[in-house]
Amino acid sequence: MSHGRGNEKKHRQECLRRNILLVLAYEGTSYRGWQFQPGEPTIQGVLQEKISIMTGEQVVLIGSGRTDAGVHALAQVANFRTSSRIPMDGFLRGLNSLLPDDIVVREIREVPDGFHSRYCARSKVYRYVVHNDDVPDPFWRRFAWTIRGDLDVEAMNEAARALLGQRNFAAFQAAGCSASHPVRTVMMARWRRIGRNNSLFEIEADGFLRHMVRNIVGTLVEVGRQKLDSGHVERILTGKNRQEAGITAPARGLFLKGVRYIA
Amino acid sequence: MSHGRGNEKKHRQECLRRNILLVLAYEGTSYRGWQFQPGEPTIQGVLQEKISIMTGEQVVLIGSGRTDAGVHALAQVANFRTSSRIPMDGFLRGLNSLLPDDIVVREIREVPDGFHSRYCARSKVYRYVVHNDDVPDPFWRRFAWTIRGDLDVEAMNEAARALLGQRNFAAFQAAGCSASHPVRTVMMARWRRIGRNNSLFEIEADGFLRHMVRNIVGTLVEVGRQKLDSGHVERILTGKNRQEAGITAPARGLFLKGVRYIA
Numbered sequence: 001m002s003h004g005r006g007n008e009k010k011h012r013q014e015c016l017r018r019n020i021l022l023v024l025a026y027e028g029t030s031y032r033g034w035q036f037q038p039g040e041p042t043i044q045g046v047l048q049e050k051i052s053i054m055t056g057e058q059v060v061l062i063g064s065g066r067t068d069a070g071v072h073a074l075a076q077v078a079n080f081r082t083s084s085r086i087p088m089d090g091f092l093r094g095l096n097s098l099l100p101d102d103i104v105v106r107e108i109r110e111v112p113d114g115f116h117s118r119y120c121a122r123s124k125v126y127r128y129v130v131h132n133d134d135v136p137d138p139f140w141r142r143f144a145w146t147i148r149g150d151l152d153v154e155a156m157n158e159a160a161r162a163l164l165g166q167r168n169f170a171a172f173q174a175a176g177c178s179a180s181h182p183v184r185t186v187m188m189a190r191w192r193r194i195g196r197n198n199s200l201f202e203i204e205a206d207g208f209l210r211h212m213v214r215n216i217v218g219t220l221v222e223v224g225r226q227k228l229d230s231g232h233v234e235r236i237l238t239g240k241n242r243q244e245a246g247i248t249a250p251a252r253g254l255f256l257k258g259v260r261y262i263a
Numbered sequence: 264m265s266h267g268r269g270n271e272k273k274h275r276q277e278c279l280r281r282n283i284l285l286v287l288a289y290e291g292t293s294y295r296g297w298q299f300q301p302g303e304p305t306i307q308g309v310l311q312e313k314i315s316i317m318t319g320e321q322v323v324l325i326g327s328g329r330t331d332a333g334v335h336a337l338a339q340v341a342n343f344r345t346s347s348r349i350p351m352d353g354f355l356r357g358l359n360s361l362l363p364d365d366i367v368v369r370e371i372r373e374v375p376d377g378f379h380s381r382y383c384a385r386s387k388v389y390r391y392v393v394h395n396d397d398v399p400d401p402f403w404r405r406f407a408w409t410i411r412g413d414l415d416v417e418a419m420n421e422a423a424r425a426l427l428g429q430r431n432f433a434a435f436q437a438a439g440c441s442a443s444h445p446v447r448t449v450m451m452a453r454w455r456r457i458g459r460n461n462s463l464f465e466i467e468a469d470g471f472l473r474h475m476v477r478n479i480v481g482t483l484v485e486v487g488r489q490k491l492d493s494g495h496v497e498r499i500l501t502g503k504n505r506q507e508a509g510i511t512a513p514a515r516g517l518f519l520k521g522v523r524y525i526a
Contacts, residue, residue, distance in 0.1 A: 025400060025401050025402070026401055027401045027402060072401075072402070092398070096398060096399070101399070101401065101404050102401045102404075103401065104398055104399055104400065104401050105398070106398050135355070135359060135367055135368070135369050136359070136364070136367055137288060137367065138288050138289055138290045138335075138364065138365045138366065138367050139288070139290060139335070139406065141364050141365075143402065
C-alpha cells in the first residue's frame with residue numbers, strides 16, 4: 001500500500017460523499033447573476049447558503065456556467081458534494097421551503113462521482129424573448145425585450161443561418177470576456193413567432209462567450225427591423241469586430257433553457 | 264330660459280370637458296386593489312395622481328369595477344373628465360412615462376359624454392390561471408395558483424355548466440359584499456388546458472359579487488381533484504350557503520380580461 005492510514009481514511013470519507021445534481025429554475029431579476037460575490041445577492045450564493053443549512057456542511061455548488069445579472073433560467077444544472085444522508089425527496093422539499101420564491105429546485109438526484117456540471121456539458125440552449133408591442137405590457141416587462149413595430153422573422157432566420165457550425169464569435173463577445181478562444185460551434189439558431197406579439201429565439205452551442213446571445217439578438221433584431229441586411233451577420237463574423245455588431249439586447253429577455261450532457 | 268347666467272356658464276364649461284376612456288393593463292401584485300384608499304398603494308390612486316399631473320386638474324377616475332388586492336387586469340376600462348386639451352397620443356405617451364412599470368395605459372380615446380365605465384358595462388370577462396406542477400415555477404408565482412397533481416378538466420367543465428344563466432350566487436359571495444342582490448347572469452364559464460401545465464378558466468357575467476370568481480374556482484378545483492362530484496355545484500347554488508362552497512382561490516391567478524359595452 002503506497003498511501004498511509006490518514007490518506008486511506010480521507011479517501012474512504014471522500015467515497016462516502018455523494019455527488020448531487022440539481023435542476024434549477026430561477027427568475028434573475030433580483031440577482032447579480034449566478035456567480036457568488038460576497039455581500040451581493042447571487043443565485044449561487046443563495047443556493048450554497050440554503051444547501052449548507054440543510055447539510056450542516058459548507059458546500060461549493062458548481063454550475064454548468066454563469067448567467068449574467070438579470071438573466072433567467074428554466075433549467076440550469078448544478079452539482080455539489082455532501083456527506084449528508086438526507087433522502088433526495090426530503091432534500092428537494094426542504095431546500096424549496098428555504099429558498100426564496102424566485103429560485104426553485106425542479107429536480108434533485110444523485111449522480112456518479114465523475115459528473116461535473118460544467119466540464120461534462122456538451123451543449124447549452126438559450127432562449128431569448130422579444131415582445132412586439134406599441135405599449136409596454138406589464139406582464140412581459142421582466143421576461144422580454146419590448147420592441148415597437150414589427151420584426152421580419154424570415155430575414156432574421158436567414159441572417160441566423162450564418163451563425164451555424166464552427167465559427168469565430170469574437171465580434172459577438174463582450175469586452176472583458178475571459179474565454180481562452182472565441183471559436184464556438186452553434187448547432188441551432190432559430191426564430192419563431194409565438195402568438196401575435198412574441199418572437200422567440202433559440203440557440204444551441206457547445207459554449208457561449210460573455211454576452212454572446214444578447215449581442216447576436218441585438219444584431220438580428222436590427223436585421224428584423226430592416227436596418228441591416230441579412231448578409232451583414234456573415235460580414236460581422238468574418239470581420240471579428242465588435243463595433244460592427246448590433247447593441248447588446250437586455251438581460252431580462254434571456255433564459256438558459258437547458259444543458260445537454262454526454263449520454 | 265329657465266336657467267340663469269351662472270348655470271349657463273357652468274353648463275358650457277361642462278360641455279367643453281372631454282370624457283376620456285382608458286384601457287388599462289396592470290399587475291396587481293404590489294397594490295391593495297383598484298379602489299382608492301388614502302396612504303395605500305392602489306391602482307386608482309396611482310392613476311388619478313398621474314392623470315392630475317398631466318392635466319393640472321384633480322380628476323376622478325371611474326373604473327368598470329373594483330379589482331381586489333393582488334388581482335391583475337389585461338384590459339380594465341376606466342374613464343374621467345377633463346378640460347385639458349392635450350392630444351390623445353401625447354397623453355398616452357406622457358401618462359405611460361409617468362406610471363410605474365406595473366400599470367400601463369394600452370389605449371386612450373375620447374368617448375361621448377354619456378359614457379360611464381361602470382354603468383354602461385354590459386358584461387365582464389375574468390380569467391383564472393391554474394398552474395399544475397409538483398414544484399412551484401418561479402415564472403408563474405405571481406400569475407397563477409400552483410396546484411400539485413392533475414386536474415380533471417372534463418369534470419370541472421361539467422360542473423361549470425350549472426353556473427350558466429340567471430342564478431343566485433349567494434353561496435359564492437364573500438362576507439361583507441355590498442351588492443344589493445346576489446343574482447347574476449353568467450353567459451360563459453369554461454376551462455381549457457393550455458400546454459402541459461396550465462389550466463385556464465374564463466367566465467363572463469353581467470356582474471360579479473365580491474370574490475365570486477375566486478370562490479367558484481376554489482370549488483371547481485375541488486371537483487377537478489375529485490374531492491367533490493360535479494353535481495355539487497348545482498347543490499351549492501340551490502343551498503345558497505357559503506360554507507358548502509370550496510375555498511377562495513388566491514388573488515394572484517385572477518385577471519380581469521375585458522369589459523364589454525353596449526354597442
